[in-house]
Structure formats: C-alpha cells, structure tokens
Amino acid sequence: MRIIRYREALREAMVEEMERDADVFLMGEEVGHYQGAYKVSEGLLERFGERRVIDTPIAEAGFAGVGVGAAMVGLRPIIEFMTWNFSFVAFDQIVSNAAKIHSMSGGAIRCPIVFRGPNGAAKQVAAQHSHTVEALYTHFPGLYVVAPSTPRDAKGLLKASIRDENPVIFLEGETLYGVKGEVADEGVDEVVPIGKGRVAREGDGCTVITWGRPYYTVMEAAERLAADGIELDVIDPRTLRPLDEELMLASVRKTNRCVVVHEHWPYGGPGAQIVDVIQREAFDYLDAPVLRVAGLDVPMPYASNLEDLVLPTVDRVVEAVRRVSYLGA
C-alpha cells in the first residue's frame, strides 16, 4: 500500500486503463494543455497525445454528445466536466441519449461512457456552482452512479467504470481531490466492483450511511460519539445506483437504528431512497425512525459562515445519532 492523493488515484486509474485499452480516451475542457482544471489529468496529454487527450471548446452539450456517439460506435470515452454544475447544459445528451440508447435499440447498441468531474460544494462558489447532482442522475434507469469517498475507492471504481458496458456518472469532489489515503501498490490492478458498498467503521450503536465529502464529517462524528460509548457502524455505499441494499440492511438489523448523512438536498434523492429501503425491508428491526442529516433546503449561500451552516456538520450528525438512540443531548 502507498499513501497518495485522491486526484492522483484518479489519474492512475485513467493512465492504467488507457495503457490497457487503446479505445479509452479523455475529452473535456482544459484536460490537455492546461493539465486539467484540478490537475487530475496532469501529464496525460504528454503521455497519450492529442488523439486521446482532447481539449474541447466550452460547449458541454457538444462534447458530451460527441462522447455518446463515440461510445455507440465502440470507443470508451471518459468525458470530464470541469464541475458537474456544467453538466446541466449537457443534460439531454446524458439522460435522453446515453441512458436510453441501449434499451431503445433493443440491446443492439451499447454506450460504455464515463462522465466524471467534481460534485458538490467547494468553498464559496455560491448557489449555481455548489450542486450535488446525485439526486438528479440516480433518478434515471440506464445510468450507474458512483461516488467514491476515498482515494482507494476512487481508483478502483474509476477502473471498473471505464471497463463497464454502461454509462457511468462518476462523482468526485473538489474538496476531496487533496484527500490522502492508502491505495494498492503500483502494478496491482485493484478494481472495486460497481454496486458494492463498504463497511467503513464497525460498531453496534447506530448505523450511519454516508458518501462523498460528508463521509469525513461522519468519521469525525464517530470519534466524538465513541468517546461517549456510542460505536457507529459506518456504511459507505460507494455506488448510489444500484445501491448495495443488503449491506445497509444487515447493519440496521444489527444496530436497530440508522442515520443517513448526505450533502444533497433533503427532497428525494439517494438519501430518501435509502430510507425507503430500510423502513420497508428492516421495519421490524427499527427501534426509532430513520433520520437524515442533509444539506439544508436552500440555494447555497455565498457567505462562508452561512455555507458552513448549510452543509452537514459534525454537530448535526452527533445530534441525529443521539436522537435515534434516545439519548439526551
């Protein structure tokens, strides 16, 4: 094992897959000569040349569509959105074409494409550039949605996503790119399967299900709660569609209580979907209503202090866990 950053893990996954398969190519804004807006694709142009690392105009609908077409005729494009906020311009290409073509062609046409880029709030990028998009893209049958929290999962899941025959929405995070963590040694081809979650921390006090940036908020809350004798069972689903339901249910059957922590807004989305699964499949094991700690239901404020209030905090996680455990504050 080595300790590397999340952005390096992503880069390694792309390099290894591009080495392995000549059909894989990267396309997006500033991915080449500028070395990537967040330096994820640093060095790729030099290594693979302009035919496989393609800088595009600022035209998401255009290059997303080109990617879908390329995938339909047999290539394996990686389409980078500078942030997922800009994918809204390309929404139709993703949900009407990439997500539907396999079904609408009666299985004749595949669309093995990866759309990737940073998801969620960064810091003070305000309402239009702080979207967490998993609630949107998990809605569409035909799309896989993955959201790795750690460098190891980022690398393993990106490799799995590039190799998959289906369109994959790959959600990274601007505030995750610098996170360091253990990743398999060079030369070890570690692939994390799509649809499999991970127990990030074991405990019998309360199940907490979380992913993305809030994963780190939860791990901090877990330390604080452990000091009070409450051991969290933290589940990172890693893939948000399809969900690893069995892993989550097994945990809830053990702890009898659950909190779901996510950055996306509370209305719908994978957060609500997870609660639905749990109350339906583990009803007789619940000792308390399932609670969620979500991004507050407002457009993201620009002011730094307000932004901190909107995003899930350690305090809010601790409070929710204590509530479902029937413990006073």
Add this chain to the structure above:
Amino acid sequence: MAKIIGLPKLSPTMEEGVLVRWTKKEGDAVEVDELLAEVETDKATMEFRSFDRGVLLKILVSEGDTLAPDAPVAIMGDAGEDISDLLAQLAAPSVSPTSAQPASPDRQTAVALPSPEPIAAPAASSGPAEAPTGRILSSPLVRRLAREQGVELTALRGTGPRGRIIKRDLEQRPAATPSVARAGRMPARVERASATRRTIARRLTESTQSIPHYYLTIDVDAAPLVDARRQINAELADEGEKISLNDLIVKACAVALRRVPEVNVSWVDGDIHAHQVVDISVAVAIPDGLVTPVVRDADKLGVLELSQQVRELAGRARDKRLSLEEMTNGTFSISSLGMFGIESFTAVINPPEGAILAVGTLREEPVVQGGAVVPGKRMRMTLSCDHRVIDGAVGARFCAALKRLLESPTNMLI
C-alpha cells in the same frame, strides 16, 4: 390561564384508575411531558404525564383515590394565579376538565418529535403530539421482540418520545425496582413482577373468584398403565423413541372427553360452548411461572405423535418461544406434580375451559387383591370442574370413564 386537569384514560380498557403517587407537589413547576403522577390501571401502573407547561396550583385528589377517567385531579396555571373560580366550578356539579382533550388550541406541543430534516422545524410543530388515546406507542423492533418473547406491551413503560416503548424499555424490563423499606428489621425484597407473572396472577384470580369449582378424586390402579408403557417403549426402542406415563394419561383424557363430551365445554358469558375438538392444554413450569401449551386434536393423535408434540411444545415453552396462539383456546387442561412426589392436589381451572385434571405421583404400595395383600401401583387424580357447566354426576361419569381407560389401556383402541 389556570385550568382543571382531568385524569387521562391510560389504557384502552381503563374504567377507573387508582392514583398511586403524586410525583409533583403543589407549587411545583411542570414541563410538558413531565411526570405528574403514577396511576394504576387494569393493565399496569401507568405514568400520567403533563400535557401542559405551568405550575401545579392545586392537587384535588389524594394518593390511593380511585377515579374515573376525566375526573378532575389537579389545577394548573401560572404561579400565583387566582383559582377561586375554578374551585367554585368544581364545587358545582358537571365539571368538564380540559386535559384529556386531544388537541386543545392552547396546548403547547413541546414534545420532542424527531424532525427528519433539521430544516423541517415547522413540520415538527404543526402536527399535534398524540394525546393519550390509549393506543400504546412502541417501535417496530419492540413489537416484534414482544411478540417473540410473549411480553404484553401493556406491561411495559415507554421512555421514548410520547411514551413510545423502545428497545431499552424491553431490555430493562425484569430489572428489579427496589422500593423504600417501610418498617421492620428485615424488609421484603420488592421486585416488579414480570408480565408473565402478572398475567398468571390476573387469570388465576379471575378463575377462582368467578368459577364455582368442585373437585372429584379417583384412585387408579396404575399397574396396567405402567405395563402398557413398558410394552410400547419396547416396541419403540429400535426407533430410539419412548413415551411417558403422562403421555398415556393425556391420551386417556382425550379419549374420555370423546366418550363424555359434556365435560369438553366452556361457560362463556352465559352461553355453553360445546367444543367440537379436543384440544388439551398441558401445564408446563417455566422459570418465572407457568404456561399451558395446547395439543390440538389430541384425540386424533397416536400416543407417539402426541408424546412428540408435548415434548416439543414443553421445550419451546421453557425457552419462551411459544406464540400466544399456541397457549390459548384449549378445551381441557392437565397438570401433573407427580415428579415432585405430590400424592394428590387440586388445580385451578384455566378459563374458559370447563375442567382440569390434577395428576399425582405413581405410588408403589400394598393393595388387597382377591383377599390377599400384594404389591400394587396406584395413582390419584383430581378433576376440578366448573359447576356452571359441568354438574357433579357428569364430572363423575368422566372420572369413571377415565379410570376405566387407565386401568385397561387397550380400551383406548376402541
């Protein structure tokens, strides 16, 4: 504004309650959902929690008083408020207290409902918290565990929001709650009885208080029965199975009930239910009491099958894994204390059944046979009957039939 607080209905069937203890005194400040008093209902001692915030201005009833639901018990309001009008109103007839109303507009809903989303604060306060409608609130987990463990929810105290019974309450259930010693050098150790124990207490009290019992004792020559058992067990030896004397007695009762069906009856609210089936309840001692698993259609079972069922039910009874259905709706009971060397005893009828047979130990003693004293085997059995449905002569006919079957077991084949 001051108002009269009435006694809430704390269980669905509560017709009256005894105010056991006030936990607040006059002049105390009271928060919403804070414990005001403990009230003993038909089910259990329940917590009477305040629906209002304010000061307990006046206590209207004493500890130990028996009260109807809605009976005025206290006056609450702001500190120092004048309550002479309310007292006058109480002195006059027909008072309508306000506390038991589910959602009076001035009620404060400070009960901490978990709000699913922190942003959704308005939603949490828009719906009124539930008033004590008598519905028992409990978590789904608790309902499942209570079902599995045969625990009555009414016997539990909920400590969750709005009195919801949660896992903790179930787990802490048997914990002893030592009460203050009153007098004497060696005070009794006081523990809260388990739900099973309280159910037994209630049912047995009901039985002895409402059923006119009478008793018929027979002394049976048990030698043929012992022989029959030995023969059957020799036959079963290869299969590794064996039966007990008790199994043969259950079988004999089942056959006797078919021959004297007038004993296979129940008195239910003035009607006589003549049962079409022979379902025999077998009393099984368990660590904190006694349960009666039922062998269904005992008359139709072969003695081996019957023996296997009794053993399986008794095993699960000791593990407390019987469902309620498996312990109710028998038509006749058998209780045996032979293993303790009890010669004979009388048993309390298990309502709504009409009779119960109490079986004593197998005695080896000299008996007179054909003018000579020879070694013999005897058993004594006492039938308790509900005189409302089984007259003495009928009970005696059953005893005679049973005795004949036990003394010539082959007749069970007829």
